[in-house]
Amino acid sequence: MxxxxxxxxxxxxxxxxxxxxxxxxxxxxxxxxxxxxxxxxxxxxxxxxxxxxxxxxxxxxxxxxxxxNPSGRYAVGVHLDPALMTVVLMDLMGVVLHRRVRDTPLGTEPGQIIDAIAGEVRALLAESSVDQTRIEGIGVAPPGPIDQPAGAVVDPPLLMGWHRVPLRDALAEATEMPVFVEKDVTAAAVAEIWGGGHGSTQSFVFVYIGTGIGSGIVVDGEVLRGTSGNAGEIGHIVTDPNGPECACGMRGCIAVTCDPQSLVREAERAGVLSTERHRSGDVADGLVRLCAAAEAGDRIACDIITTAAVRTARAVSVLANVLDVDRVVFGGPFWAPLANRYLEVVPSSLLDFRAARSIHPVEVVSTGIGDDVAAVGAACLMLERTLGPRAERLMLAR
Missing domain, CATH: 1.10.10.10 (Winged helix-like DNA-binding domain superfamily/Winged helix DNA-binding domain)
Incomplete structure (x- = not known):
């Protein structure tokens, strides 16, 4: 107590x-x-x-x-995306003091990527002049699914070969620092709690648009993590029963109709974009060009983005109805190019699908953190774990 x-x-x-x-x-x-x-x-x-x-x-x-006291404690945050690796050093007030970004190493060998993360952390700390005894540790936000109690990454769709990789223990050994692993979408929700700047709302859904799409859930100020740390997986909510087949066996899941890679592929098939892409990082460039074409008035590009926004709203409405939240926050590394069109389409579409629409509104906003929201959230994780008012602190040890 x-x-x-x-x-x-x-x-x-x-x-x-x-x-x-x-x-x-x-x-x-x-x-x-x-x-x-x-x-x-x-x-x-x-x-x-x-x-x-x-x-x-x-x-x-x-x-x-x-x-x-902003310098009272610090934390390192790492966002591991299949395309980019972002590392930040954050103080107790949530201010990012140093930041490093690099391409995630080609290939899928976990040891190579973990060594790269450790190298970036060491370089980041070398650039700073902070008292390293005040660093709480390293928060790492990989794509899910994860086994949070074990600190392991379990078969994420876009990191092939990562079967039960013990990321927490391997990185702790490489850096000699405490490490905590949290799914990227949950880390983003933690960042929004700490510094999103959207007033006093305590219940919201964070829709994370990165290489894939997921959600972080916050109810009464507490992040919902689930039994294994994988709450908020929305990739297999069906948004178009006649859509393309998903690896799960169903058709029209959000994972194959709304994620950036699906939008770029659809634009390539429609002739809006060329098909010359060589690695996952090129999805970002393709998405930017697709959104630019839509902004310039290309009808097909507009239809692709608008349809994806409506489908996303349909998936988000499932969570909004179940949880009865009053805010939906969008963010993630691929959010910026989509923001203008989605913020036009999603609020009205979400209203159509919500059960409680006549009782209270749901505000739809962009995160106030920026593109690094998962890395910032990963750093917040360490501070939240050691300093935050979490309900589990009240539980007696067995």
Whole structure:
């Protein structure tokens, strides 16, 4: 309970742009003045917060304002995409201090890619001047599915040969740092909680558009991970019963109708794009050119993007109906070129499919984090694991 209360106070101070006094913390959280005083004294001694001047112009003693110490802790975040590898160093306020991006090594040999990740982490830390004893560890966000308790990656569709790869343990051995593995879409949702900038909404779906499409789910401020850490898999929701056949045996799944690679292939078949692509990274270029053609008025390109937006809205409506959220956030490395058209089409289409449309609206927005949302979320993971007010902190160990 003490650890949970400490994390609640730390989170409250972090979320306040102006800082909070001890009196305000008592009123906000409901703990006794003595408990708040003891906890804040401990946070000050650990240099997680700092005293930042006085507040109050009326009668009575001015109140001391407490704010987060950004340099109190740091974390490294890694996003492993089949096309690109992004590594960031983040401080306690969610500010990215250093960033490195490189192509994911060609081929599918896990050891080669893990060595590349470790090399990028070492290079990132060498570029920084931070106190490395204050680094909580490395959060890694690979594509799913994952076995989270084991820290393993299990047969992701676009990383062939990655069968139960022990990514957590292998990277911890290579870097001699604590490592936590989380699915990329869940990491993106964690980033949105920490720094998305969309007000106080506590329940939302994060639709992640990368090489594939997935979703992160947040209810009442808590990320839903599921038994194995794979909650939010939407790739096999059927959006077009007459669509192409999926590897799962059904037809028209979101994985073969809405992901960027499917859109580029459809544009190639329709003659909107050439077929000269050589690796998964070229999907990004193809998607950009497809969206540019749509913006320029190419009717076929417009139809491809609009149809994909409606299909995506249909899939998202399934989650919105089940979870009764009031916000849908889009993001990921392939989101930017699609954003304009999707933000025109998805809100109205989502309204058509929602059961509770007459009761409350669902806002559809872009993430405030940017293209690196999964890497930032991966860094947030380490801070959330050690500092965040998670419900599991209240559970007694067996």
């Amino acid at each position: 003490g650890d949970f209360n400490q994390s609640v106070i730390l989170d409250a101070v972090r979320r306040s742009s102006e800082g909070l006094s001890r009196v305000e913390l008592v009123e906000l959280i409901g703990l006794s003045p003595q408990a708040v005083s003891n906890i804040t004294r401990r946070l000050l001694s650990e240099e997680l917060i700092v005293e930042a001047g006085k507040s109050g112009s009326g009668p009575g003693k001015p109140r001391t304002i407490l704010r987060i």
